[in-house]
Amino acid sequence: xxxxxxxxxxxxxxxxxxxxxxxxxxxxxxxxxxxxxxxxxxxxxxxxxxxxxxxxxxxxxxxxxxxxxxxxxx
Numbered sequence: 001x002x003x004x005x006x007x008x009x010x011x012x013x014x015x016x017x018x019x020x021x022x023x024x025x026x027x028x029x030x031x032x033x034x035x036x037x038x039x040x041x042x043x044x045x046x047x048x049x050x051x052x053x054x055x056x057x058x059x060x061x062x063x064x065x066x067x068x069x070x071x072x073x074x
Contacts, residue, residue, distance in 0.1 A: 008019060051059075 008016060011019065
């Protein structure tokens, strides 16, 4: 720890502020990771729409139709 303090003291004021800001960033990131609201996350995931078999079949038919198009050559 004393090595870190020595290196920190060698920095000018601007660089010391930058180090402190970085430390604050790391601490805030840690807080966000530990405070995940899993119930809210689950509710968000459950709202994601799922395609039915009919939806998929419709898309496959349309894809086949598009593949049959003749492209005009110049």
